[in-house]
Amino acid sequence: MxxxxxxxxxxxxxxxxxxxxxxxxxxxxxxxxxxxxxxxxxxxxxxxxxxxxxxxxxxxxxxxxxxxxxxxxxxxxxxxxxxxxxxxxxxxxxxxxxxxxxxxxxxxxxxxxxxxxxxxxxxxxxxxxxxxxxxxxxxxxxxxxxxxxxxxxxxxxxxxxxxxxxxxxxxxxxxxxRFPDLETMRAIVGVHFPDLKEQLLTAALTQFYELREVPGLKKKPSTSEVLDWLKLLLAEDLAAEDLRRDGRSLLPRLHGALLKNEQDVHLFERLAFMARRPG
Incomplete structure (x- = not known):
């Protein structure tokens, strides 16, 4: 066996x-x-x-x-x-x-x-x-x-x-x-969402891995959470361009699927505030 x-x-x-x-x-x-x-x-x-x-x-x-x-x-x-x-x-x-x-x-x-x-x-x-x-x-x-x-x-x-x-x-x-690398994560997502468009997948995973690397994050989102997030993105019929963030907010769309405590949400709000400050 x-x-x-x-x-x-x-x-x-x-x-x-x-x-x-x-x-x-x-x-x-x-x-x-x-x-x-x-x-x-x-x-x-x-x-x-x-x-x-x-x-x-x-x-x-x-x-x-x-x-x-x-x-x-x-x-x-x-x-x-x-x-x-x-x-x-x-x-x-x-x-x-x-x-x-x-x-x-x-x-x-x-x-x-x-x-x-x-x-x-x-x-x-x-x-x-x-x-x-x-x-x-x-x-x-x-x-x-x-x-x-x-x-x-x-x-x-x-x-x-x-x-x-x-x-x-x-x-x-x-x-x-170990936490899956990008290639393995693509394979995992492919099992659950075989029809996911390549542009949306690339944009979502890029944003997801960037989020995990933010210093000071109390709880990094996991594999199960990125799958939930992708499911919501599909349910909302969002495209890759819909995931673009502006300077007013660094939080990803539907971030409640990824960030699970108020400290991490406040962290992104502070980062966005600091980014908007002159100089």
Whole structure:
């Protein structure tokens, strides 16, 4: 099984090599990069390319590693015991399987996405070391050991919000998704908007990359945001000449798709004011 670009996803050569290396080594692929560079979408496209089912585990700040294995609902069991329910005698009725358990017991190989692992507590990655390394875990309430029937393809994403432990990093194959260069971005846009006129595409991408290079920008617009912007430009039936900016405002047309906080909007307003000042 080899991963490559799909009809809806442009994968650079180094990303393709990283995915296939992780699959060959049977190690989790840890993917970092700017928000909006397609890290989460990568797992979906890998599953599609390899023809495998996808199981997604989206991590939140309150997520615990144990939830990925299973959760024991002791409260429900206590309530049922007070009501005299028959199901109370089988503890399995009160165990909810987590995403890792689902991946381990799948009848065939699957792709398991652990999305934004850096959102959780710092101990979260350490608590999954053995399970991801040995592909098994113990269920204390039933005394059974759950082992992976088929080792899943594990893809873990991180936005670099916090450092991950060294012991965890040693068990992963790492890849950083660099922001696409102009040629790659053209290919990405071509997948989503194949009929976009060349003049509009050139004008829009030139303005987009110039915007990203403005010093002091708090949040640089990402790939997903430029795609939203282009969609709006097409919906408004704008042409390349409509994107030209005058000295009164340096903000691009429909800039709300690109700039996502008031500090960056004010930055462009200040730059335009300074440009208008004599001398």
């Amino acid at each position: 080899k991963f490559s670009s799909t009809s809806t996803y442009v994968a650079t050569e180094d990303l393709t090599v990283a995915v296939n290396a992780a699959v060959t080594l049977q190690r989790p692929l840890l993917v970092k990069g700017e928000p909006g560079t397609g890290k989460t979408e990568l797992a979906r496209q890998v599953a599609q390319s390899l023809g495998l089912p996808l199981i997604e585990w989206h991590v939140k700040s309150t997520t615990k590693a144990q939830q990925g294995l299973y959760e024991y609902d002791a409260v429900s069991r206590l309530r049922d015991s007070q009501l005299g329910e028959e199901r109370v005698h089988d503890v399995r009725n009160y165990i909810r399987k987590g995403k890792l358990w689902q991946a381990f017991e799948a009848p065939g190989r699957v792709v398991l996405l652990i999305d934004e692992i850096d959102k959780a507590d710092i101990e979260f990655p350490n608590d999954l070391l053995q399970e991801l390394d040995r592909m098994e875990f113990h269920v204390y309430e039933t005394g059974e050991t759950v082992r992976a029937q088929h080792r899943p393809v594990v893809i873990i994403t991180s936005n670099n919000e916090k450092e991950l432990p060294d012991a965890f990093l040693r068990r992963c194959f790492f890849h950083y998704i």
